[in-house]
Amino acid sequence: MPSKVTALPVRRTFGQTMRTDVWWLQPVVVFVVFTSFVIYSTWAAFQGSNYYSGNLLSPFYSPLIWGDPAHSFTGTLEPGWWPSFLPVFSPAFVILWAPVSFRLTCYYYRGAYYKAYWPGPSSCSVGTPREAYMGERHFPLILQNAHRYTLPFALLLLVFLSHDAWKALWFETGFGSEELGLSIGTIVLTANVVLLGGYTFGCHSLRHLIGGGIDKLAGRPVQRAAYECVSWCNSRHMIWAWCSLIWVAFADIYVRLCAMGTWVDWRIL
């Protein structure tokens, strides 16, 4: 590739720009929202309690493999292999690595958090703080290429969260049976699945795997329809990403406050 480009303009330093709009607002909002989410979700994951309320399970703790014996798959509080030198076990620890790795390597989030945390650049046509740059060609950022390997886990979580939303439709009658109903909690958990579904099914890697990787989709009606669906979600990936992130935190807050007795899950039907 030709390399000789002479007499380029002097590079601008960090934050230097001729832009007159509020270019800094978007990275600041991303920084605040993302940081708040990380702090809250870490705190919530370490709690290890108040993740269950009636027929509602917090999405941070789903699927509940270990935990409250009455509700967990294994019926035990914690796994036998959990290292004894680690002082705390929370059921969220064995779950959260999946959505965290999926979002961390997500093509949309990469662009957003590079701007907010690693200003390279903070915004378009705004000077960067450092001259050297390696991109995603070297460790550690070369690991971002593993995004597609986090996708199956994200899809699997959707199955469990859908099951949770289904369970949130059923209420105990007090006579040992259950009846179909609807509460605010049901809507919260169902909306969570819809938003996370919109985000996950719009994944760029999924789009590639489902049809983007081949050049000829004509004559493959099912694959073409699937590609169209994923492309539709993909075109709104940013919106899905933020809505699902905020909503999943809200869903945990909702279940937590219900479990603590601060809120009562109001039954509509």
Place this chain on the structure above:
Amino acid sequence: MKTATFKVWQGNSDGGELETYEVEVDQGYVVLDAIHRIQAEQANDLAVRWNCKAGKCGSCSAEVNGSPKLMCMTRVDELPADKPITVEPMRTFPVVKDLVTDVSWNYEVKASIKRFSPKTADHEDGSWSMDQYDVERPQEFRKCIECFLCQDVCHVLRDHQLHDRFAGPRHYVYVANMEMNPIDTGDRVAELREELGIGYCNITKCCTKVCPEGITITDNAIIPLKERVVDQSYDPLARLIKLVKGTGD
């Protein structure tokens, strides 16, 4: 008729500065109109490249108020009236004079990329059959007018000046147009990873934001190409599947 204050960069490769002009602007004026007025009435030696004045030739690329734009498609009444309007040359390329930059590097990069290599013709008359659906995907990339605003805004070229290792969004669009064409038989994925340096892109989406043709550069060209690079270089499972199918290298 209203008056607007313009600060226009004037100079050459040795340096320059913003010169201030008061310009009368008519209704519907675009920045290029104002530049022409300055050229005609106040600074006859002001250099500016332009051609169609319809957003189709890609000649009048510049930075208006710090953002890469086509001057002919930027209306003056859409810019803040209370501040001077700055007009500068693109910062990613060497300045020739005033608002004119030397973009020849782009043509050299393009010439170095593996050419379109069609498969054997489907019909005796030398033509091919393609489904309209399969045509539409690469068709988006053919809207590119080579204004190089995407190259200008890309921080890898603009700030890190990696012109020797990174081809830039314009050329990924060019490659995507060929790679996603069902008729093409060429394989440019290894070239994308090595010579064209697609791994330097960190998906800021600035190129998509400035494209005057509305090409979804990042989502429809760069990321799909990055995924093809992952298939070939970073995904052991994809390589294994290709090997089993007998389509691997």
